[in-house]
Amino acid sequence: MRTVFLLFDSLNRRALECYGGTAIATPNFRRLAERGVVFDSHCVGSLPCIPARRDMHTGRINFLHNQWGPLEPFDDSAPRILEQNGVYSHLITDHYHYFEDGGVCYHGRYSSFEFVRGQEKDKWKGLVDLPVEKWRGSIHEMRFADRRDVELNAVNLVNREYIRDEADFPTAKNTELAIEFLETNKDADNWLLQVEYYDPHEPFIAPARFREGLETGYDGPTLDWPRYRRVCESPEEVAEIKANYLASVRMVDHYLGKLLDTMDRLDMWKDTAIVLTADHGFMLGEHDWWGKNRMPCFDEVCRIPMMFYHPDFVGQGGTRRQALTQTVDVMPTLLGLYGVTPPADVQGHDLCRVLAEDKPVREACLYGMFGAAVNVTDGRYTYFRYPTASDGHDLYQYTVMPTHMRTLYDPKEFDGTVMAGPFRFTKGMQVMRIPANVNSEGSPMKGQTIEDARNALYDLAADPGQKFPIDDPAVETRLVDLMTRLMREADAPGEAFRRLGLSVPDDISVGR
Numbered sequence: 254m255r256t257v258f259l260l261f262d263s264l265n266r267r268a269l270e271c272y273g274g275t276a277i278a279t280p281n282f283r284r285l286a287e288r289g290v291v292f293d294s295h296c297v298g299s300l301p302c303i304p305a306r307r308d309m310h311t312g313r314i315n316f317l318h319n320q321w322g323p324l325e326p327f328d329d330s331a332p333r334i335l336e337q338n339g340v341y342s343h344l345i346t347d348h349y350h351y352f353e354d355g356g357v358c359y360h361g362r363y364s365s366f367e368f369v370r371g372q373e374k375d376k377w378k379g380l381v382d383l384p385v386e387k388w389r390g391s392i393h394e395m396r397f398a399d400r401r402d403v404e405l406n407a408v409n410l411v412n413r414e415y416i417r418d419e420a421d422f423p424t425a426k427n428t429e430l431a432i433e434f435l436e437t438n439k440d441a442d443n444w445l446l447q448v449e450y451y452d453p454h455e456p457f458i459a460p461a462r463f464r465e466g467l468e469t470g471y472d473g474p475t476l477d478w479p480r481y482r483r484v485c486e487s488p489e490e491v492a493e494i495k496a497n498y499l500a501s502v503r504m505v506d507h508y509l510g511k512l513l514d515t516m517d518r519l520d521m522w523k524d525t526a527i528v529l530t531a532d533h534g535f536m537l538g539e540h541d542w543w544g545k546n547r548m549p550c551f552d553e554v555c556r557i558p559m560m561f562y563h564p565d566f567v568g569q570g571g572t573r574r575q576a577l578t579q580t581v582d583v584m585p586t587l588l589g590l591y592g593v594t595p596p597a598d599v600q601g602h603d604l605c606r607v608l609a610e611d612k613p614v615r616e617a618c619l620y621g622m623f624g625a626a627v628n629v630t631d632g633r634y635t636y637f638r639y640p641t642a643s644d645g646h647d648l649y650q651y652t653v654m655p656t657h658m659r660t661l662y663d664p665k666e667f668d669g670t671v672m673a674g675p676f677r678f679t680k681g682m683q684v685m686r687i688p689a690n691v692n693s694e695g696s697p698m699k700g701q702t703i704e705d706a707r708n709a710l711y712d713l714a715a716d717p718g719q720k721f722p723i724d725d726p727a728v729e730t731r732l733v734d735l736m737t738r739l740m741r742e743a744d745a746p747g748e749a750f751r752r753l754g755l756s757v758p759d760d761i762s763v764g765r
Contacts, residue, residue: 254590255438255525257431257512258447258583260309261505262302262348262454263545264531266558268502277467277499281510282558285529288522289562290608291573294632297533297555298580300622301545301697302348303356303658305532305580310359312584312599313678317745318651320623320689321658321697323358327680329596330362331584332445338593339443343367345430346449347423349375355656363447369426371416372451374408378415383407393476393490406478409456419460424452428508432515439519445587448512453501455479455535455544457494463503467496481544481701495537526590527562530583539718546697547704549637550628551719555620561586566608574611577632578604579618598678600743617732619739624648624691625703627753629736633714636732639706640752647748650689653682657695662687677744 266272270279271286272293298308299316307315307322310330324330332342344366350356352368352375360366370377388410419425431448438444452459456478471493479486479494486494516522533545534554542548559578562570581601588595589603602614617631626639640648651673655662666687673686694700709722710729737755747757 255442255521256445256587256590257435257516257525257527258445258587259509259512259527259529260447260449261529261531261558262449262451263533263535264453264502264505264558265498265534265537265553266531266556267534267553268499269558271560272558276495277503279502279506281506281513282560284510284513285527285560285562287571289527289560290566290569292559292561292578292604292607293573293575294577295530295557295559296577296579296618296630297550297557297620298618300533300550300554300620302532303350303359304623306359308580309583310362312581312595312601314581314600314619314743316621316623317627317740317743317749318676320650320691321355322652322656323356323654324362325652325654325679325684327678327682329584329599330359331587332364332447333362334588334593334596335445335591336364338591340445340591340593341441341443342445342447343434344447344449345369345427345434346447347372347427347451348449349373349451350658353659354661355658357656358654367430369423369430371412371421372423373412373454373456375412376408378411380411380414383411391474393474393478395476395480409478413458416458419462422458422460422504424450424504424508428511431512435512435515435519435521439521442524443591450505450508452505453498453535455498457497457501459497459500459504463500463507464496467499469493469496479543481547482542483704484538484541484543491538494543498535498537522562522567523564526564527560528583528586529558529560530580531557532580533557540720546622546625547701549705549709550621550626550635552635552713552717555628561604561608563590563605563608569608574607575632576607576611576613577615577618577630578602578607579620582614617735617739619736619743622697623650624689626706627736627740627749629732629739630713631732631735633712634728634732635711635713635719636729636736637707637709638733638736638753639708641754647752648689648691649746649748650687651676651684651746652687653684655685655687657693658697658699660695673746 268274269282342363344363347369469492471489476493477497536542545554585595585601586604589605621628626637669688672683674683711719741758750757
């Protein structure tokens with residue numbers, strides 16, 4: 254068996270034709286959908302980027318215990334387990350968060366890896382004297398709202414100076430390296446190739462040809478990077494941001510096509526599986542929001558694409574699955590392709606069995622971001638439940654490798670830290686219990702606040718856009734019970750229940 258695992262960042266599935274998108278053509282996503290099986294009810298687990306990847310490595314939900322951080326010493330890792338079972342794994346990525354303080358330990362789990370530079374705020378090229386005034390004239394003023402914006406955006410703007418031709422784009426380089434791997438290893442067996450595309454994550458930069466036909470009437474400085482906030486732009490500005498996002502989706506669709514062409518040319522479909530998904534989606538003005546993290550976990554962010562081609566299930570090509578699946582299923586699925594049994598504490602399910610028959614693998618999915626709402630869906634309903642206190646009261650991180658996204662902890666941040674545990678999944682290890690500040694500058698919130706923090710229940714059958722919360726006490730009670738059960742199965746600390754106004758189960762022993 255050979256596997257190509259394709260992971261995209263911030264891919265809103267509603268932009269894809271195979272999920273009902275009509276704004277642009279995405280022929281290569283559609284091409285894979287016609288060969289493989291499309292999952293219609295695939296959900297995130299832990300948000301955002303690095304927490305999602307920890308879910309994919311370990312097969313476990315982690316947002317109830319930690320905000321953002323490395324793989325822990327007690328964590329299982331799919332590529333490492335595969336290597337221990339004779340399967341070679343290779344990572345090609347332009348996802349620079351792996352190489353910041355808060356993302357270490359992931360790439361080293363693969364047999365080998367390649368890192369393509371230059372995405373977003375990747376500290377790639379050195380330029381001491383920054384041409385800020387030049388940038389002010391060419392980049393929309395929203396990116397220079399305060400000093401911190403200037404400092405962070407400068408990293409990206411320096412990178413843009415070195416991304417001029419289409420071949421310079423990280424997406425193009427990723428694909429070139431992936432094709433090289435396929436050509437080099439076309440006659441080898443027992444390997445996993447993971448190709449990660451940071452695109453279409455913001456900033457929404459793509460070669461000009463991918464913007465053709467997406468005219469907006471906007472006539473101003475470059476506007477391709479919305480801030481995570483409520484929509485306050487003019488209709489023309491909104492259209493411009495959306496058009497640049499769609500251009501990025503067109504670009505990744507085009508380069509996906511190059512990989513599929515290589516599969517055709519090398520006659521790899523007979524013995525090579527493809528798994529394609531995303532870490533999360535992105536709000537493009539829906540519910541009057543841009544981005545992710547700050548707003549409730551609407552489906553634009555949390556219902557993500559999933560396609561699965563398996564050479565043993567060619568006859569299922571073009572079919573769809575309604576079984577409720579999520580990010581934690583990636584890990585046991587990758588192991589299952591090679592006949593490897595997942596560790597006992599894995600929460601995910603091997604989706605190979607869903608290819609044979611569309612049978613449920615779970616009753617509900619638990620998902621969310623550390624310190625914000627805990628959310629649950631049974632596929633028909635979604636329920637958002639927020640902490641009763643929004644100030645971070647009684648909020649702790651459990652880790653032995655404390656880091657923020659881009660910085661180490663300041664010594665003062667360890668005030669109040671005690672040793673706790675072990676949890677059921679820490680393999681007998683105690684961990685640090687550190688008082689947390691979800692809105693700190695070092696967190697994924699970057700000092701911003703969580704907004705619209707109200708419990709809400711939606712009926713997706715009647716209201717797929719989640720525009721009209723419903724009042725149905727019986728359904729809410731059932732989903733609360735499911736939430737409590739899933740939190741208990743994840744070994745959530747006691748205060749996680751207490752913060753949500755839920756009773757702490759008797760067998761929860763950590764963090765009372």
